[in-house]
Amino acid sequence: MMYETVNTGLIDVESLPWVPFTPYSPDVLLKYIKLDPVRGEMVVLLKAPGGMQMPRHHHTGTVIVYTLSGQWKYREHDWVATPGSVVYETASTEHTPVAMPEGGEVLALNIIVGELVYLDQEDRVIAIENWKTSMQRYLAYCQANGIEPQDLTAFSG
Amino acid sequence: MMYETVNTGLIDVESLPWVPFTPYSPDVLLKYIKLDPVRGEMVVLLKAPGGMQMPRHHHTGTVIVYTLSGQWKYREHDWVATPGSVVYETASTEHTPVAMPEGGEVLALNIIVGELVYLDQEDRVIAIENWKTSMQRYLAYCQANGIEPQDLTAFSG
Amino acid sequence: MMYETVNTGLIDVESLPWVPFTPYSPDVLLKYIKLDPVRGEMVVLLKAPGGMQMPRHHHTGTVIVYTLSGQWKYREHDWVATPGSVVYETASTEHTPVAMPEGGEVLALNIIVGELVYLDQEDRVIAIENWKTSMQRYLAYCQANGIEPQDLTAFSG
Amino acid sequence: MMYETVNTGLIDVESLPWVPFTPYSPDVLLKYIKLDPVRGEMVVLLKAPGGMQMPRHHHTGTVIVYTLSGQWKYREHDWVATPGSVVYETASTEHTPVAMPEGGEVLALNIIVGELVYLDQEDRVIAIENWKTSMQRYLAYCQANGIEPQDLTAFSG
Numbered sequence: 001m002m003y004e005t006v007n008t009g010l011i012d013v014e015s016l017p018w019v020p021f022t023p024y025s026p027d028v029l030l031k032y033i034k035l036d037p038v039r040g041e042m043v044v045l046l047k048a049p050g051g052m053q054m055p056r057h058h059h060t061g062t063v064i065v066y067t068l069s070g071q072w073k074y075r076e077h078d079w080v081a082t083p084g085s086v087v088y089e090t091a092s093t094e095h096t097p098v099a100m101p102e103g104g105e106v107l108a109l110n111i112i113v114g115e116l117v118y119l120d121q122e123d124r125v126i127a128i129e130n131w132k133t134s135m136q137r138y139l140a141y142c143q144a145n146g147i148e149p150q151d152l153t154a155f156s157g
Numbered sequence: 158m159m160y161e162t163v164n165t166g167l168i169d170v171e172s173l174p175w176v177p178f179t180p181y182s183p184d185v186l187l188k189y190i191k192l193d194p195v196r197g198e199m200v201v202l203l204k205a206p207g208g209m210q211m212p213r214h215h216h217t218g219t220v221i222v223y224t225l226s227g228q229w230k231y232r233e234h235d236w237v238a239t240p241g242s243v244v245y246e247t248a249s250t251e252h253t254p255v256a257m258p259e260g261g262e263v264l265a266l267n268i269i270v271g272e273l274v275y276l277d278q279e280d281r282v283i284a285i286e287n288w289k290t291s292m293q294r295y296l297a298y299c300q301a302n303g304i305e306p307q308d309l310t311a312f313s314g
Numbered sequence: 315m316m317y318e319t320v321n322t323g324l325i326d327v328e329s330l331p332w333v334p335f336t337p338y339s340p341d342v343l344l345k346y347i348k349l350d351p352v353r354g355e356m357v358v359l360l361k362a363p364g365g366m367q368m369p370r371h372h373h374t375g376t377v378i379v380y381t382l383s384g385q386w387k388y389r390e391h392d393w394v395a396t397p398g399s400v401v402y403e404t405a406s407t408e409h410t411p412v413a414m415p416e417g418g419e420v421l422a423l424n425i426i427v428g429e430l431v432y433l434d435q436e437d438r439v440i441a442i443e444n445w446k447t448s449m450q451r452y453l454a455y456c457q458a459n460g461i462e463p464q465d466l467t468a469f470s471g
Numbered sequence: 472m473m474y475e476t477v478n479t480g481l482i483d484v485e486s487l488p489w490v491p492f493t494p495y496s497p498d499v500l501l502k503y504i505k506l507d508p509v510r511g512e513m514v515v516l517l518k519a520p521g522g523m524q525m526p527r528h529h530h531t532g533t534v535i536v537y538t539l540s541g542q543w544k545y546r547e548h549d550w551v552a553t554p555g556s557v558v559y560e561t562a563s564t565e566h567t568p569v570a571m572p573e574g575g576e577v578l579a580l581n582i583i584v585g586e587l588v589y590l591d592q593e594d595r596v597i598a599i600e601n602w603k604t605s606m607q608r609y610l611a612y613c614q615a616n617g618i619e620p621q622d623l624t625a626f627s628g
Binding site for chain 4: 158159160162163192193194195196288292308310311312313
């Protein structure tokens, strides 16, 4: 039965590849760590060059961001996230991330529940990201680069 | 502090109004019971006439549907949900609900985490529903009908 | 990979057995519908005779209770839950359920996240219930009664 | 209404105190970052000296651990968590944490859903930790040290 395959486990993050966030922002690199196909939770490291702006979006659930290096902000807020800070994002809030040039490369751990909905200037949906698109991007990257993919969707100890 | 306002509570469902699902399907009535502004969970009763089809959509998190009366199905699945059954929907799955004409009015309790993303034939997003749009629809309906709105977003015992 | 086994599905609740809540309250019957081995969510129908009191407990996450028939209350609250009402329980709140004698048999749908911790008069833990103990009780009941168990822990469509 | 106080926000982790994990392991320091009084989620930094063992426990929901420095393991598993690794713990699994002496001080970010249930050798519950006990420990520490407490239970942007 399914439960017999479920257990607490360690994920060797170093063994996972940095995947470019194609086709949206190929300079942004994502390391997919865990993708929950039942509830849509994603554990993802994000790396972006200082000075970069990413598209405006809302996410459909909570997001917890722990910043490891660099500085970034949301255009819609006054604060700047620096290393060691935590940003707690509530469901269906909207923002435009900017990596501050002075902080250098941004590296951040994200625990995302649900989807990211990217919007253009007229609030039209231009892209949706979720556990499925993440898995497809990871698998395509592995195939293109001769990497044996791991099962990021299993909780197998 | 916030936690001092939080407690287990009873919601008197009868005192809440049936709100038409305007502008999409005004024949579908929704009773919003709880809307979580932190995580985006929604507890909602849905009532739809037998024979009705609703737009294709995916939802960004899980949905649990307990059918109280009527019969309905998803075009994409073979099964028919009948009274007393439970449908467990996993994150980012897509389907087109149909209320079976032979079952009469459908009444179902829904525990929805996240958003519903409605799609047209070409997979373009035509509408997004979440705790915010639900709260707006509820408040607008209350105002238009002289109803004192309750705070569906509080967990206040 | 794990995700290939995950999909939206119908659970035929009628095909599942009523399992006595042994050894605590064998007059209370539980129908386990879904047990999530990753996050500990449980979807469970509960049936209890009118007039019955169950042990005081707290639960470690949220509980949503939809009452289908009968009347019940928590000793710690003034309200009485009647058919069609929703009780929303917040994490780590404590209460003593009582089925009102005048309401007849209580039947209620429960969406429970996490564990139930049962306490005695001196606040000592006397029992803990979770997806594991639920699965064990279900499997033991199936075996003792010659029932082929279903995999309540799968989300397999 | 409650939702009007909810928004995405930055938590200035540096401004929060390290609170000793009294009375269990005063050498272990906890920095409580967010405590969700509705669902029982806790975001907590943990600091423990190398070589230390903590009591065996299970937790009632998922735990995600991101190790920032040091090395630690669970007696029940073979792997060792090193800086940059992620441990994903599934609901109701049980383990005994050990900080490896050779790794120096352990510093780890924890996203915990629900409660921790500490057990003695005979599997009797010796302590339970949750958002309420965490809030009490934080408030008591603030009071004893003349610190103005922040509302860790609000999601107020």
